[in-house]
Amino acid sequence: MIALLTRDLKLAMRAGGGFGLGLAFFLIVVTLVPFGVGPQSGLLSKIAPGILWLGALLACLLSLDRIFALDWEDGSLDLLATSPLPMEGIVTVKALAHWLTTGLPLVLAAPLFGLLLSLPPTGYAPLVLSLLLGTPALSVIGTFGAALTVGLKRGGLLLSLLVLPLYVPTLIFGAEMARRGVEGQDTTTPLLMLAGITCGTIALLPFASAAVLKVNLR
Amino acid sequence: MPDLGKYAEAVLSSYAVSLALLIVLVWLSLRRSAKVAKQLEDVEQKARKNG
Amino acid sequence: MSLNSLWQYANPKKFIQTTEKVLPLFSVLAVVCLVVGLVWGFFFTPDDYRQGSTVKIIYLHVPSALMAINVWLMMLVTSLIWIVRRHHVSALAARAAAPIGAVMTVIALATGAIWGQPMWGTWWAWDPRLTSFLILFLFYLGYIALWEAIENDDTAADLTSILCLVGSVFALLSRYAVNFWNQGLHQGASLSLDKEENVADVFYFPLLVCIAGFVLLFVALVLLRTRTEIRARRMRALLARERMG
Numbered sequence: 001m002i003a004l005l006t007r008d009l010k011l012a013m014r015a016g017g018g019f020g021l022g023l024a025f026f027l028i029v030v031t032l033v034p035f036g037v038g039p040q041s042g043l044l045s046k047i048a049p050g051i052l053w054l055g056a057l058l059a060c061l062l063s064l065d066r067i068f069a070l071d072w073e074d075g076s077l078d079l080l081a082t083s084p085l086p087m088e089g090i091v092t093v094k095a096l097a098h099w100l101t102t103g104l105p106l107v108l109a110a111p112l113f114g115l116l117l118s119l120p121p122t123g124y125a126p127l128v129l130s131l132l133l134g135t136p137a138l139s140v141i142g143t144f145g146a147a148l149t150v151g152l153k154r155g156g157l158l159l160s161l162l163v164l165p166l167y168v169p170t171l172i173f174g175a176e177m178a179r180r181g182v183e184g185q186d187t188t189t190p191l192l193m194l195a196g197i198t199c200g201t202i203a204l205l206p207f208a209s210a211a212v213l214k215v216n217l218r
Numbered sequence: 219m220p221d222l223g224k225y226a227e228a229v230l231s232s233y234a235v236s237l238a239l240l241i242v243l244v245w246l247s248l249r250r251s252a253k254v255a256k257q258l259e260d261v262e263q264k265a266r267k268n269g
Numbered sequence: 270m271s272l273n274s275l276w277q278y279a280n281p282k283k284f285i286q287t288t289e290k291v292l293p294l295f296s297v298l299a300v301v302c303l304v305v306g307l308v309w310g311f312f313f314t315p316d317d318y319r320q321g322s323t324v325k326i327i328y329l330h331v332p333s334a335l336m337a338i339n340v341w342l343m344m345l346v347t348s349l350i351w352i353v354r355r356h357h358v359s360a361l362a363a364r365a366a367a368p369i370g371a372v373m374t375v376i377a378l379a380t381g382a383i384w385g386q387p388m389w390g391t392w393w394a395w396d397p398r399l400t401s402f403l404i405l406f407l408f409y410l411g412y413i414a415l416w417e418a419i420e421n422d423d424t425a426a427d428l429t430s431i432l433c434l435v436g437s438v439f440a441l442l443s444r445y446a447v448n449f450w451n452q453g454l455h456q457g458a459s460l461s462l463d464k465e466e467n468v469a470d471v472f473y474f475p476l477l478v479c480i481a482g483f484v485l486l487f488v489a490l491v492l493l494r495t496r497t498e499i500r501a502r503r504m505r506a507l508l509a510r511e512r513m514g
Contacts, residue, residue: 223322224387225321225322226322228383228386229323229325232326232329232330232379233307233329235380235383236379239372239375239376240372240376243490244490247490247493251493251496251497254497255500257504258501258504262507265507265510265511
């Protein structure tokens with residue numbers, strides 16, 4: 001399993017897609033927002049948590065179809081399926097690799113981008129914490145979507161249509177937590193809910209993803 | 219026709235929209251049903267001839 | 270009829286034969302209930318003292334909203350039956366139901382918006398109920414799109430039924446998340462077992478007839494569309510065999 005993880009990470013590094021692309025996309029979203037809504041820092045600091053969460057979510061979405069696509073094309077997914085590893089394990093490792101290559105960099109870069117959107121100083125800790133808690137759920141849910149659409153030729157758009165509604169609860173609690181942090185309110189409730197969603201998806205969704213992948217490999 | 223007062227527009231338009239949607243749904247279902255039934259008939263006849 | 274014999278309708282041929290007979294009955298009943306309920310509601314009920322004549326929208330809004338949710342539940346049940354017992358009719362019934370559910374959601378949203386305009390002064394508010402329905406609509410769209418995208422029938426049935434299960438959990442989660450996120454304008458339930466909360470009797474009975482009409486219409490449409498799907502599936506199988514031979 002660790003070998004599979006390091007292999008996936010190496011592939012993502014070499015292709016340059018993983019780290020670079022997601023972050024660049026995140027940066028572009030953050031840069032474009034002030035053009036859309038105007039440069040007043042009062043307004044920007046108010047919407048910053050929401051924008052950062054949306055940006056992270058879209059950046060995650062962008063790289064989802066790569067999770068299985070390459071392995072599907074060159075047939076290594078079939079090999080993985082016949083290996084002694086359980087399918088659930090493979091799916092979990094894939095999700096973890098996706099999170100390490102897109103989710104984690106986004107979390108680390110978020111304070112920097114918060115600076116660009118004049119996020120108030122009190123907002124940084126809750127924002128980073130909410131992203132740290134929430135992005136694993138985004139990766140796991142995304143892996144499920146990627147597994148659903150793996151065999152399809154034009155899966156990209158369908159993938160977004162399937163995955164985005166599933167992102168709603170995570171987005172709501174994550175953005176709510178970041179927003180409350182900015183306004184200096186208590187963040188305990190959304191934090192617990194967000195953590196619950198993440199734990200629940202990590203625990204349960206790999207079974208669904210594995211079942212779906214098995215159907216697609218039939 | 220009952221007197222709908224100042225809300226006539228709202229009431230009538232919601233009835234119009236809903237009924238139109240329902241009718242379109244029913245019509246599409248019926249049309250597709252007829253089309254598929256006919257196609258299946260053709261295919262089955264051909265299969266019988268060949269087999 | 271015992272539960273055991275229910276499974277005989279899982280045979281596509283038996284299903285087609287039986288529905289041949291009951292479909293006209295359901296269609297007629299649906300039309301009768303809808304006409305009676307809507308005419309009763311539209312022409313023969315008084316205006317509400319606060320909402321004026323807009324209260325008449327309830328006869329479309331409440332039944333369609335009810336159906337929007339219950340159609341998804343029906344899809345969940347038929348998906349489960351497909352996963353557990355692998356009856357094709359069950360999977361095809363879920364496929365047949367999805368567009369009906371989507372249309373019901375649109376009707377609920379549209380009548381709600383038209384109703385909201387004079388009552389709340391806005392077409393749309395990010396109210397929990399409205400938002401949840403919008404999300405439900407997105408779920409329907411994704412489900413239908415997935416069915417359309419996959420060519421192999423069995424694969425499509427498997428994938429969509431798993432999507433339906435996962436989607437149900439997330440739809441429920443979204444419902445609570447949205448509740449938490451914003452307090453709403455929307456009033457509480459119009460119909461519940463707790464009679465205190467219900468709408469007044471004058472509106473209640475025609476509403477029940479309308480709901481019966483919507484349910485019957487749904488049943489008739491699902492039967493019709495499932496028949497279509499069964500035939501389409503058989504046709505694809507025949508064509509595939511022809512190509513092979």
